[in-house]
Amino acid sequence: MYPAFRSNRSALAFCLLLIFLLALPVILSWMPPVSDEQDFISMSNQVGPIGWDAQQVYEDPKDADVVFLGSSRIMEGVRADLVEKSFSARLGRPAHVAMLALNWPGEDLHYYMLRDYLQHHHAALIVWNLPQPGSFTNEPHVQSSHWIRFDRNDNTLSSLPVRDRLSLYSEMVFGAPRALLAKIRPNLIGDDEKTFAAYGRYKNEDPERRLGYYGTPFVQDSMPVPSIGDGALISVSSPALDNAGPYPEPYQLHYIQAIVDLAKQHGSKLVFLHLPTVEEFGDTTLPEIASWSQVMGPNYSMIGVPGDVLFAGVTRERLPNFFANHNHFNRNGSTWFTETITPALLKAYSLNQ
Amino acid sequence: MLSRNAPLATLLFTFAAYPIAAWLVLRFVRGGLKTWLFALLNVVGAYVACLAALIDNRTAMKPLLLKTVGAAFLVYFLLVLVNYWLLKRTKNGTETWGTVALWFPIAILIVIKYVPILDSSFAPALHAVLLNHVAALFLGLSYLTFRLCHLVQEVRNDLVEMPTLSEYLSFAFFVPTLSIGPISPYSRYIASYRDPIQDPAVKRRALLRVLVGLTKYLFLSSLLSQYTYSGLLLDGHPHHRIDLLVALFGYTLYLYCNFSGFCDMVVGMSGLLGIDVMENFNVPFSARNLQEFWNRWHISLSTWLRDMMFTPMVKMLVRIFGPKSANNAIAFSICAVFVVIGVWHGVGINFALFGLFHGIGLASVHYYGIFIKKRLGKQGFLAYRENRVIGAVGTALTFTYFSLSLFLFANSWENMHQIFKVLV
Known part of the structure; x- marks a missing residue:
């Protein structure tokens, strides 16, 4: 059996290499910084429409009437184009709706996207899909290594437990090689990636994007919008919310609170959105992972409709026609769901004016 | 992570x-x-x-x-x-x-x-x-x-x-x-x-192999994965041409840390159980030429193919075409063996080309060796082998040649096409 190292010198070199790599995030923080946008666009397109989100956050000068914030569930669940049309009709002027959403759960990414967005824009209403049972993570976002940097954490991390800080530092270590490359040459994003067409490819707004339930053939379908009007807008203290757990861990709570504080700081109204799953068919309550009124106070609102009311117009057998998988709408579902919640969105917006 | x-x-x-x-x-x-x-x-x-x-x-x-x-x-x-x-x-x-x-x-x-x-x-x-x-x-x-x-x-x-x-x-x-x-x-x-391995020194060596292998496999290869074709060039964005160079060498180092790291763990773990497992890597990037490289990289595979295919094939060809055909028989057998190595690694024409690329390289080294020995004579050839500058150049060329071959290994036709499309 060969030894692990052929000489003491090679063993020492190996140890020094490890120390260097573990310290690389700190070393990179001593070098001239790159912009937040540079880090953001280094994420792979597997995460979603990076170019479109970057264009909205860093280039588009328009302030937003509504910002949708969250994961692929809100990206697939809400048709921003329909919301924009409704708002424009109600306001009597062109409204602007932004969708800041990328794949996979992670309140940390939501926070950093919103932070960068609000540094350059004002948002009247922020609609955010909170983590829900079966759709959350207690870890940093899977692509957090691309944008979490040692020298750019807003001093927000000192309150986190040591385990979470170590977890974040390990993401910085993992992301350091790519960050080093960005110091040598800029990351690029194609102009075609910033277009609505590129965004639409990820979104059910594209009429060509027809996803059947778990890969089965797409079936064009529609169901009546529940006659609840703006009744979908409820207080977080409402008995309709069921504290189903599991309670968020410190890492999640940290960024949930950070987003709440950020919205308050910038004078934006924050409303939470409950996105339904197939399993909620017939449910009389909205399953949430925590009692949000206890977490952030009773003065917040949620847009959500229990399954027994929401899906009253369809049978259990037909329900999959509206979903791409158990917790993501397809084009049928997002169109219908957007029409269902639009009155509540308009009410939430008007209450802020 | x-x-x-x-x-x-x-x-x-x-x-x-x-x-x-x-x-x-x-x-x-x-x-x-x-x-x-x-x-x-x-x-x-x-x-x-x-x-x-x-x-x-x-x-x-x-x-x-x-x-x-x-x-x-x-x-x-x-x-x-x-x-x-x-x-x-x-x-x-x-x-x-x-x-x-x-x-x-x-x-x-x-x-x-x-x-x-x-x-x-x-x-x-x-x-x-x-x-x-x-x-x-x-x-x-x-x-x-x-x-x-x-x-x-x-x-x-x-x-x-x-x-x-x-x-x-x-x-x-x-x-x-x-x-x-x-x-x-x-x-x-x-x-x-x-007759299991009992020597405590070997057990300690085995344990260190496991730890070093774990570090290479989990830590180093994870970091290097960001410099591979899929990690860097195939992220859906345009890239500078220098990124191709980064991926070329990054992928090689990633593959080495990933594969040799896992093998270190296997050899070490087996050693801790007392079971002797063949080595697969022996400082491959110190090789001066491709022939030496394949005696240091995936050693068990090249040994298997040498014993089971190359040697019988050369003997058969020499038997058929005569002893004077030995050099050509060796070159042909090298190419054949390496095409087999290529397709053994995966299904796809790119794997066959990967193998052929190495076959041609090795056959060239074989003929070059014959030429240089004839040209320099015995003493001259020994001096040539010991020359450090020539050795360093050879090592760099071998590493580069291997890295180029891995472009074929790591990418399907669609990926290759996509990579060249995104380079600006």
Whole structure:
């Protein structure tokens, strides 16, 4: 059996290499910084429409009437184009709706996207899909290594437990090689990636994007919008919310609170959105992972409709026609769901004016 | 972060759960029961490893996956048993049985891995568990094939006694080497199984190998994965041309840390159990030329092909065309062997080209060696070999040539096309 190292010198070199790599995030923080946008666009397109989100956050000068914030569930669940049309009709002027959403759960990414967005824009209403049972993570976002940097954490991390800080530092270590490359040459994003067409490819707004339930053939379908009007807008203290757990861990709570504080700081109204799953068919309550009124106070609102009311117009057998998988709408579902919640969105917006 | 680039379930099972169970059996059980228990442990362990390798990304499909993997493993096990039966006939029967026993595992490999008809027949079942090829259900089939073929030759040539069924099964399904080798011969395995490594210095060395391997596999290769083609160039964005250079060398280093790291863990873990496993890497990037490189990189594979294909092929060609054709016979055999190495690695024309690229390179080194020896004479050639500058240039060229070949290895045609499209 060969030894692990052929000489003491090679063993020492190996140890020094490890120390260097573990310290690389700190070393990179001593070098001239790159912009937040540079880090953001280094994420792979597997995460979603990076170019479109970057264009909205860093280039588009328009302030937003509504910002949708969250994961692929809100990206697939809400048709921003329909919301924009409704708002424009109600306001009597062109409204602007932004969708800041990328794949996979992670309140940390939501926070950093919103932070960068609000540094350059004002948002009247922020609609955010909170983590829900079966759709959350207690870890940093899977692509957090691309944008979490040692020298750019807003001093927000000192309150986190040591385990979470170590977890974040390990993401910085993992992301350091790519960050080093960005110091040598800029990351690029194609102009075609910033277009609505590129965004639409990820979104059910594209009429060509027809996803059947778990890969089965797409079936064009529609169901009546529940006659609840703006009744979908409820207080977080409402008995309709069921504290189903599991309670968020410190890492999640940290960024949930950070987003709440950020919205308050910038004078934006924050409303939470409950996105339904197939399993909620017939449910009389909205399953949430925590009692949000206890977490952030009773003065917040949620847009959500229990399954027994929401899906009253369809049978259990037909329900999959509206979903791409158990917790993501397809084009049928997002169109219908957007029409269902639009009155509540308009009410939430008007209450802020 | 750690689980992002490593199948964690496979790692935990192969290097934590299995070794503990194996150590208990090897340490505290005696006689025939020990061999049977160890065989059972390896068979069950192989099944669990097959499942673990697939379940990481498919936890939502556990029940269906259990049934599919279970059925496939039963087929896997039965095929291995059939090979044992053929092996027994080899020992007790005619030369024909030996040939059948030698080619049977290769035929199974070709059918499962390379025949598209089999793939499409099973397509709906595979699609249901998110697999795109039936070969994914047979973990380590390529390595198992070569191990069993080599065993046939060792038995035919009386290099080893005919193994008992329990010895055969524990060797065939030996969990540490199941998924990616090394392709360690049975003679080595059984010698150390019967007389395990006890030397504490070797045990300490084995432990350090495991730790260093773990660092290379989990940490270094994870970092380097960001400089690979898929990690860097195929992220859907445009890239500077320099990124191609970064990926060219980044992928090479990533592959080395990933593959050699895992092999370090295998060799080390086996050593801790007292079982001697063949080395697979010997400082490959210090090689001065491709010939030396392939004596240092994936050593078990190149050794297997040298013994099982290259040497017999050269002998046959020289027999047919005469001794004067020896140099050309060697060059031709090198190309043929390396095309086989290419297609053994994967299905696709890019793998065959990868092999041919190395075949041409090695054949060139072979002819260059003949030329330079003739040109410089014996003393001059020795001085040439010892020249450090020439050595450094040779090492750099070899590393670059290997990195270029990996462009073919790492990318399908579509990926290659996509890479050149995104470069600005």
